[in-house]
């Protein structure tokens with residue numbers, strides 16, 4: 386098993402984003418499900434987020450999810466993630482201030498309306514594998 390808050394697939398800004406979202410789900414789970422450290426359902430949500438980040442067509446130019454014009458989450462995990470964000474968002478500043486501030490900066494960053502083609506982490510990984 387990989388370390389919590391770290392993705393084997395995602396590096397750099399996507400890796401940081403994964404770390405941020407994973408910490409948020411942990412905070413939420415500890416409060417709402419008494420996760421020790423995390424319940425199965427929340428682990429699934431983190432895994433889902435990892436796949437979505439890997440496939441995000443914006444790749445490393447990805448905007449903050451709450452500003453993204455593409456709604457890539459299915460309704461159910463979307464609802465679950467919304468609840469996580471609502472609870473953990475304000476608490477991140479206390480528990481993980483550096484990650485929280487980085488995310489706030491990201492929310493102000495400009496991004497193109499339409500993602501360029503072939504930029505997702507997954508596409509780049511496949512290209513690399515092809516050589």
Ligand SMILES: [Zn+2]
Pocket residue numbers: 413414415417418420423424425426427428
């Ligand atoms: Zn949970």
